């Protein structure tokens with residue numbers, strides 16, 4: 540298809556894995572219709588992008604207006620969504636339109652819909668039934684033509700069961716359900732996303748040169764399980780720009796310095812401080828003190844204080860990372876001699892070969 544005829548969806552959403560292609564086809568098909576869309580999927584997987592793609596391919600002339608229901612205090616949410624008339628409450632010195640009215644002829648994206656208070660759920664249901672809103676303190680019905688897209692990482696059916704989400708609203712919203720797959724379920728997209736996000740990051744700020752992800756780095760990215768999904772991959776790329784300005788990133792760098800932020804030994808302390816500052820809001824950063832502690836090979840009992848630093852741990856992923864690092868180290872000191880490396884690790888040669896296959900480890904180790 541010529542570039543200019545491609546849908547906005549195919550430009551916005553990167554990925555060619557079967558699950559991604561299926562999702563993109565679904566978005567393109569339902570974008571021009573009117574019914575509400577409910578986008579679900581794990582955090583960071585791209586739910587907001589789906590809303591953007593739906594709007595861009597809808598042919599609607601109005602705006603895409605996004606509201607994060609988890610970020611607005613419950614007592615302000617009604618006036619934020621419905622607007623208010625002058626004098627409706629103390630401080631309402633003029634009429635204000637709400638997000639519903641602002642998205643007339645366009646799309647209203649209600650993110651984290653699972654966090655909407657029950658009283659507002661009832662009001663939202665009324666809007667969906669009547670296609671009108673009343674501003675707070677007003678009596679006039681304002682007629683609206685908008686496409687509603689809601690998203691959540693919560694299980695709304697469980698919430699319905701627990702009585703915290705209205706069943707009738709759930710069925711009203713769930714006309715077109717779209718499930719965004721976890722990144723771990725579409726590994727074919729990882730390298731495409733890596734290249735797209737590196738180019739995007741470089742286009743935004745060309746002051747750092749793009750890092751070069753070697754074959755072993757790409758393998759390491761492919762064998763990781765991405766609990767934070769595409770947002771976590773974006774964070775890894777952000778770290779790579781900060782740490783490897785224009786240099787080659789190896790598989791070992793990915794595991795040791797990018798997936799769990801630890802500095803390569805060649806970085807000086809001053810850079811260390813600015814890096815911690817620059818990335819302190821990134822997914823899952825350990826504190827600098829904890830990183831220092833981790834530069835020593837940990838003894839099992841060193842893990843005891845873990846939960847005073849973190850809420851949780853991906854135990855399987857962590858144990859797998861330790862296995863990968865030790866196997867690679869053994870292969871490196873034995874120049875890739877598998878049987879010698881197996882001796883060093885105290886396991887049989889065949890067991891080591893099986894592990895290397897499973898964990899995508901090469902005999903030859905790059906530094």
Ligand SMILES: Nc1ncnc2c1ncn2[C@@H]1O[C@H](COP(=O)(O)OP(=O)(O)OP(=O)(O)O)[C@@H](O)[C@H]1O
Nearest residue numbers: 551552553581582583584585586587588692769770
């Ligand atoms: N398929 C994709 N192609 C390109 N970029 C993507 C894709 N999926 C996600 N991203 C990027 O990953 C980041 C997270 O995506 P987004 O905010 O849409 O996730 P989300 O599912 O809405 O997260 P949350 O549940 O935390 O709100 C954004 O920077 C987004 O641009």
